[in-house]
Amino acid sequence: MSLPAREKYAGETRRLLLAFDIGTTFSGISYSILDPGNVPEIRPVTRYPFQEQAGGNSKIPTVIYYDLNGTVAAIGAETLKDGIEADAEELGWSKARWFKLHLRPKPAVSSRANAQVEVPLPPLPPNKTVVNVFADYMEYLHSCAKKYISETHGHPFWTSLEDDIMYVLTHPNGWGGPQQAQMREAALRAGFIPNTDEGRSRVTFVTEGEASLHFCLSNGLTIEGAGESSGVLIVDAGGGTIDLTAYSKLPDHSFEEIAIPQCHFQGAAYVTMRAERYFTALLGRSRFAQDIKELTTRFDRTTKHVFQSEDEPLHIQFTSHRERDPALNIRAGRLTLEGRNVATFFEPSVSCIVDAIEEQISSSYKSIKTVFLVGGFSASNWLYEQVRERTARLGVTLSRPDTHVNKAVSNGAVSFYLDSAVTSRVSRLTYGIKTYVRYDPTNVEHRNRSHRTSIHPALGVPILICRFYPILHKNTRVKATSEFRQTFHYEGVTRGELNRAVESILSYCGPSTNPEWIDEDTDNLYPSVCVVEADTSSVQSTIKTSASGLQYHEINFDVILLFGLTELKAQIAYIQNGVERRGRAQVVYRASELV
Template sequence: MALPNRKVYTGNSRRLLLAFDIGTTFSGISYSILDPGTVPEIRPVTRYPSQEQVGGDSKIPTVIYYDAMGKSCAIGAETLKEGIETDAEENGWNIARWFKLHLRPKKPAAAGRPNPNEPELPPLPPNKTVEQVLTDFMRYLRECAKIYIAETHGDRLWASLEGDIMYVLTHPNGWEGQQQAQMRRAAVCAGLTPNGEEANERITFVTEGEASLHFCISNGLAVSQTDTGVLIVDAGGGTIDITAYRKLSQQTFEEISVPSCHFQGGAYVTMRAEKHFKNLLAGSRFFHDVDVLTSRFDRNTKHVFRREDEPHHIQFASHRERDAALNIRGGRLTLAGRDVAAFFQPSIDAIVQAIKDQRAAAHFPIKSVFLVGGFSASNWLCDKVRRAIEPLGVAVSRPDSHVNKAVSNGAVSFYLDSAVSSRVSRFTYGVECQTLYRPSIPQHLSRAHLVETCTATGRCMLSRCFSTILPKNERVSEMKEYRCDYSYILSSATPVGVTSYEILSYNGTSLSPTFVDDEPSNFPTTCVVHADLSVVPPELCYSPTTGRPYYMVKFDVVLLFGLTELKAQVAYRDCNGTERRSAAKVVYEGP
């Protein structure tokens, strides 16, 4: 499954690349064995413990059962065993399902925030955090990869590569650095890599939208012409990730609008069905069967639904059970087709509106849409989206097969091929700062109470100002640098040590935010950059107002926003005026 011009691997030694697609409802693993001088191939893991009889292209449920002590009893493919629900009920196990969505951004205006009118997510098991559940699941995925690769390629190969595996972890478009940091911590706890710099080097992140683009192009799909754009709609179990791209050359693409993320995946169809069952059966002797009905709807009815005018029957109880008032006969609940359609409708509406929004915001006209992801396998969903979008002059396509491997295979392709050369900034990024107070400016005068006098220089400085580093909706190449100049004013030449700086992300409507106090809730902290300034030489200066000497430490915080993960450095001038660089650490606050 190589791109036409995929390059040979140029490393000095053989290495293993693993990609984990931890989906809301199902997960998958893909990998590539990198041999120097050969063109890498992408392979999916198609066989899992407890699922050996399933054919190729299989995925496993993103589900864990825990006992009362918090120990995992069944995980992944093991949860498909016959009678597992009965075992769980008899032994008092707690289930963790759809747990990935508990990692979603919590900020009020974060991209991809859930709709407050939607049903609530299933809670995590008692005394379990989402990081702990992720840790258990990642440890299981690594073990599955080990067993499959050892059986397929030999024990010796795995043994020779397992100490230096590179990992690609996928996540929805709406997730940011904080979610990446939580996933990295879980990966370290799961034993994927040691902590520290090695974890940063060996764990890479990619959005599900970008992974899906790589899947499409590595499978030979006609993605786009160079003068128009294409939308990749990754309809998964939890989120709908929509990303717009334009082809720049045979192998290179760029984002042409801010990617979007909507919590309207297939799991939300099931949650709406569950809410319907609870309302329907409330107060009846069948209420305790809601879980069975929901499970069978999720596994069967949802996938075969095609027509609004046909009823669907869900067998959930003994054939002797009946209640005409509840449409239950022979232990089967009859569900009207229009009710099933209603469960789908919010998700369909979200996809259609998101496509329209992306077309309006994109820098180039969009002429084609590709539907990938497990939820897009629904013919009802695909047909409804096609009917709404194709009259707009946009072709809607769906790959014939392997849509449920789009993200894991695409994640490997992302690492190998790096087809996206530029991305669009999600927010306006910047820092809170001070500026010279000028009472002639009305906005300054109205903030006179925020003025402070600098002891060393004697100047009046206005605080609570915002300095933009990167505007929203700007196309950013992978290696383009964005700088923010800083200075420390000191009374002596004592070197400055490690200092921290907050990077803010403005998510309001202003095109040029200037003051943080205008909309304080719209300037959340994205991350904190820790920089060691002990190497920066202080510069002797004299106050223009008092004439007294002071020292200034000047430096730039250099940020790279064009990668899938924010990187930072510190730039400064040495005593000879030559620019030097030192590493800076990007740290994200806890959830």
């Protein structure tokens, strides 16, 4: 199963497409030159400042050092220089690593995801927000792309296109609008898009799961039996998250999601966090306490990747060869770790992946027989073999691409933009609005809420403002072009009150299949997703008289929501002189919806 032949670029002018995959531990850049009449190609950036000698490496550390003034002192590949950690300690630099995880949603994607954040994340540097750090790192990636593309294709090539570059940013499956808004804000602060509607529209988002599917397809990976009656599961095991997305192929060669995607915080970074916690318990009260940081770094860079057996000990050189303490298994400056202890560092991640695969198979409405394990964490032979052995009982074939060491997601993000293979997605939650109903004393549900009634200022009648009206139900298959409409009736004493519409879009996170009353929420089951704002001054109004004799103005319009894209979009529609007109609506994420 692979993508159909890519078509020639149909645009009228040459453009440049850049994809940034900012991973928890490593990041990558891919790009495509869009020439009218030519078939676009996907190319990775394989050379970075301070990493030229590596040659052909498509990934760089997602790490920043800040000096005492909060200025970037070292970043990306530069942070791997010999002696950089000693310099940082001597000069008082702060290190930002795994900062991507600070952007994770709240509440977490699922109770399991909540439980998985078992070790505190490394704190952000002083006086830095996660958007600040993202902006600095995006600015760095942009400068790397500029240098590489200018050297490869010529500086005039870059300068002729840099003011109209399109960007694709990747993020875990469990992230949504609030995280996308903060990433777009970081792009603005990084300075490579202007703060205009046109500038913001040049940034597109794709989930890491969907980008991984495109990578697999564009690389011609064989997926047995993945036709209209069966599917394939992509498991993207990265540094911070495990993203699972199930797909099946449609007759037109496009793909649809066949289960609600999952995102779990059990990536490779959490293995290192558990190792650090073990080292702290072992050495925290010994003379080696100051070496725990170095020990953890050595484990993260080497030991974690070569671990393959519970029966074989591993040795980590972390201090002077003259140091020894047999009681702590330290000889010649090396700590000896039993393989079974290292296995415990991996176990929560392995169990999470196996359980999540089983959940995807059971919840999918099509049979899944093929599972692809991709992402940097999939390079671990221990992880791969453990997952393969434990999923054999499920009747699936687990495979991993040979190219898992590269940043496949950035290549897949370019393919997503060019090929748009996924045309149908599954709604993660139930979405709706809080609305009012006229109070009906004959309705028992209304009588139970009689203490919540208020008088509508324009209509002059008692109302209840606690009704939940679903617009899109959870687990609904949504095509990219599907529109979900909700009609609104706004009433006001004056016309000026109706010139702007502001509606909060809520999500429902509880077990009910038919949620009705928001006042029954005791556990924040109806969190706000976003606010849709629209200029309704052009909508024709009518003057009416209420039952109590009050005159008021009324306007009627539809809010149109597009849930089937990788980013929520909105419009308004109204009738003017018998013809439907459409207007722009803005999706706004307020502070309460952000991290």
